[in-house]
Amino acid sequence: MKRSFAAFIFIISLSAAALAASGKQPAPPGSFQGAPPQYTRFSTAELMRGFLALTFGSDLRIGAVPHGIRRFDHPIRVAVIASGSVGRAAAMQRVLDEYAQKVPNLRLSIAAGTAPADIEVRLIDEKDFTSALRAAFGAKITKTFVARTDPQCMTSVKSSADGGIVRAVSFIIVDKGDDVFLDCAYHELLHAFGLSSHDQRNPWTSLNQKRMVGYLSVYDRALLTLLYDPRIQPGMTARQARARLPRLIQDLGLAAPAQGK
Numbered sequence: 001m002k003r004s005f006a007a008f009i010f011i012i013s014l015s016a017a018a019l020a021a022s023g024k025q026p027a028p029p030g031s032f033q034g035a036p037p038q039y040t041r042f043s044t045a046e047l048m049r050g051f052l053a054l055t056f057g058s059d060l061r062i063g064a065v066p067h068g069i070r071r072f073d074h075p076i077r078v079a080v081i082a083s084g085s086v087g088r089a090a091a092m093q094r095v096l097d098e099y100a101q102k103v104p105n106l107r108l109s110i111a112a113g114t115a116p117a118d119i120e121v122r123l124i125d126e127k128d129f130t131s132a133l134r135a136a137f138g139a140k141i142t143k144t145f146v147a148r149t150d151p152q153c154m155t156s157v158k159s160s161a162d163g164g165i166v167r168a169v170s171f172i173i174v175d176k177g178d179d180v181f182l183d184c185a186y187h188e189l190l191h192a193f194g195l196s197s198h199d200q201r202n203p204w205t206s207l208n209q210k211r212m213v214g215y216l217s218v219y220d221r222a223l224l225t226l227l228y229d230p231r232i233q234p235g236m237t238a239r240q241a242r243a244r245l246p247r248l249i250q251d252l253g254l255a256a257p258a259q260g261k
């Protein structure tokens, strides 16, 4: 009995090795000094794990939050409101351009004129962070949130009962260096688009709060591409998404067989 148990363990570890991410590459140009390298090839299981962990749930829920997928179901217009002491508006624009270009289904553009934006990106100094949250959400919610998560940057996402995101606001710190700014900018936009949760055990996503990434990784881009595919709908449950993902990942060519590096 003991012997067959050991054999079973061995087989599990073998298949885990076969699933390991591969295609390691250095951080892309424009990353902050010391940004981590990334893997560029993932298995279907690795993509599904990240998708299911990051699209459901969030740090703090207020009111009735839908249990299903949350994302925008229309083109997304973003406004950048810069009030910090370091000029980061152009850099923020480049981050947005990259998302728009690499995930075309976001249909992302900069809000023109006085039309209300779907996502508001507020660039602020660290000393103004708590007061900015207080102004946006009230003292009580701010206190609860700060006590629970000790955030450096944050995003609030308001969605309707059917899972469509109505509006998102991201607060991004600009005066604590390139690494904090870039990490926050990429991380908070992922939340604003609907990847609302974190996974501290996932070694590939920017939504692991133990990592600082500061660029749009191949992994996170794949998760967003899945989220904004027409076959993934707002309100969809985890069970529905799980049933649909393998085919979708295959159709979109997002998974590549691991090559054992």
Ligand SMILES: [Zn+2]
Residues within 6 Å of the ligand: 187, 191, 198, 207
């Ligand atoms: Zn976060």
